[in-house]
Amino acid sequence: MQYRCTICGYVYDDAKESVPFAELPDTWQCPWCGAPKSSFEPIEEAPVKDIVSEVAPVAEPITAPTELDPDMQKLSAGQMAAFCSNLARGCEKQYMPKEQELFNELAKYFAKHAPKVEDATVESVSVQLQQDLDDYKSVMQTAQDHGDRGALRVCTWGEKVTRILSMLVNKYQKEGDAMLQDTDIWVCTVCGFVFIGKTAPELCPVCKVPAWKFNKIDGRR
Numbered sequence: 203m204q205y206r207c208t209i210c211g212y213v214y215d216d217a218k219e220s221v222p223f224a225e226l227p228d229t230w231q232c233p234w235c236g237a238p239k240s241s242f243e244p245i246e247e248a249p250v251k252d253i254v255s256e257v258a259p260v261a262e263p264i265t266a267p268t269e270l271d272p273d274m275q276k277l278s279a280g281q282m283a284a285f286c287s288n289l290a291r292g293c294e295k296q297y298m299p300k301e302q303e304l305f306n307e308l309a310k311y312f313a314k315h316a317p318k319v320e321d322a323t324v325e326s327v328s329v330q331l332q333q334d335l336d337d338y339k340s341v342m343q344t345a346q347d348h349g350d351r352g353a354l355r356v357c358t359w360g361e362k363v364t365r366i367l368s369m370l371v372n373k374y375q376k377e378g379d380a381m382l383q384d385t386d387i388w389v390c391t392v393c394g395f396v397f398i399g400k401t402a403p404e405l406c407p408v409c410k411v412p413a414w415k416f417n418k419i420d421g422r423r
């Protein structure tokens with residue numbers, strides 16, 4: 203029997219392990235992403251198809267909107283800052299240093315104008331993450347309906363990373379600072395995956411980049 207981590211996709215194969223999955227203790231965690239044992243699902247006979255590869259190829263080229271989409275106009279300064287810094291990162295990956303610099307400049311501009319969040323408590327973060335997870339469902343459906351594979355891939359990563367963050371925040375609410383004692387926090391600079399542990403994972407379980415793409419966070423102020 204094989205079991206797959208619903209968070210990162212790690213597969214536990216009874217045939218290859220000395221202990222069958224069913225006999226692992228409840229405290230056992232996914233070796234890739236640290237998700238609890240309860241996040242694993244048995245793999246059915248037919249392999250689960252990758253949602254990204256299921257999308258039909260795009261028939262017509264997608265034309266860029268000439269006017270600003272009304273949805274975009276609703277974005278807050280904070281959201282625009284995140285949006286622009288992500289685009290800067292995208293430009294960096296595409297070796298477009300000039301565009302990268304311009305998007306970074308825009309990100310800084312928006313960040314400066316974003317109001318401080320008054321109720322930035324662990325609880326409000328937890329609520330926001332849950333809201334994001336709910337929103338991903340319709341966003342992914344829209345991407346699928348439009349056959350937009352790029353958007354679907356972004357959503358697939360984003361949804362996984364958000365699910366992991368939500369799990370970590372819930373854990374923090376239960377355990378408090380004890381959870382972060384004698385350990386480090388690592389963030390994948392490509393997809394945002396967060397890992398709690400002494401060393402960064404060999405490969406990012408979400409986007410598969412190597413350990414050197416992880417940044418150690420020591421934000422204990």
Ligand SMILES: [Zn+2]
Nearest residue numbers: 207210232235
């Ligand atoms: Zn996992």
Ligand SMILES: [Zn+2]
Nearest residue numbers: 390393406409
């Ligand atoms: Zn990653």
